[in-house]
Amino acid sequence: MFSNLFRNLFLSEMITDKPSRKIIKPDDTNSECVITEVASTVCLDNNGLPASLTVYLPLRKYTFTLTHQLLSKLGKVSKFVLKALSTEGCGLKDIERIAGLTEEHLSPILSRLTGLGWFEPASKELTAQGYEMAKAVGLTGRQFSLWIDALDNRNSPLILISADQIVQVEDDSQGIRLPEFERDWNILEVLQKQRLSRRLSAYKDKEGDLMPLLMLLCDEAEHSALQQQKFAWEFELELDRELSLPSYIEFTLPRGLDISKDSGKQLNFYAPVLHYSATYSVPPLLIDEIPHPRCQIFNYCLLSGVSLQAETLYEQASSWPEFLNIPLSTMMEKMAMDIPTDSVFLSKEVVVTRASRKIAMSYTVLSQLIAKNIKTALPQEMTS
Structure with a gap:
């Protein structure tokens, strides 16, 4: 069935000595090798993913420390005094006895608490605001x-408060690990705090997610104290540097996903392609009788079987696992039906190789998919 189509066929993963395509090697030896192609037939799914793709989203573990605009500036002894005075039946004499403090030690502390409006010297008791602050201590x-x-x-961060959805990924045999936006840990820590602040902080008509996050992190009995001081809470963020590698959360990009939206910063995936090229020669005796035919080039997506339109191809590893590829025998049957029959007077050399085509997806679209499909205790907004 395939004798005419694949006469003198070479199936290879490498480019032959007489390639039918031009390879452009960039100056940077670590860059992709770019292959420019002659026009071929039209692809029906150039703007969509040809197959579903499992991706692993990188996450880093951080220590989130809750701070208070006023209380964080108090010393340990001042906090102890404030907390002790809020305890029923505990007075200044009890504090002096328990902590070994003298009236001379307590005087500047009480003066400061008085200045803040938290202590009433006449009654030697906390004010209503003082009791409120004692709960926040x-x-x-x-x-x-x-x-x-x-x-x-640039986009709103995904926040997990437990490791329940975290997976450990050793290789890319089942999917592809997405890259981190920054490799320097010091820079990453600073940028992530800024990024988290943009999501948690209140501004204009946006309340921010700090209080919803604190409600998830703290016990229900502490919610009242959190709410009473909701405009005073701040936080510090520190990267867990004991974990050298990122953790991951798994999700799937669906087949047919429209990737044509938005033209901002993009992430590149690579889909496998079967490249067919045929070069012809005319018998010397018939050179004046038969015009020399042009080289025939056809490209097929190995994931969908669709014939592709003209585009740049790459010698880049596929982002999809090998087992998702359509068998070569099936592709050969399809190509035998699609590629026209040649003149019996022509000699033909066929080369079939693998390549890949670039599929660029904007980070905005990807972030929206993450917000929509990854369920967390603190849901993300659909926009950045």
């Missing part, structure tokens, strides 16, 4: 673990 300095995605510094 126990929350100041509290630490929690957060996992924050490292995909794109």
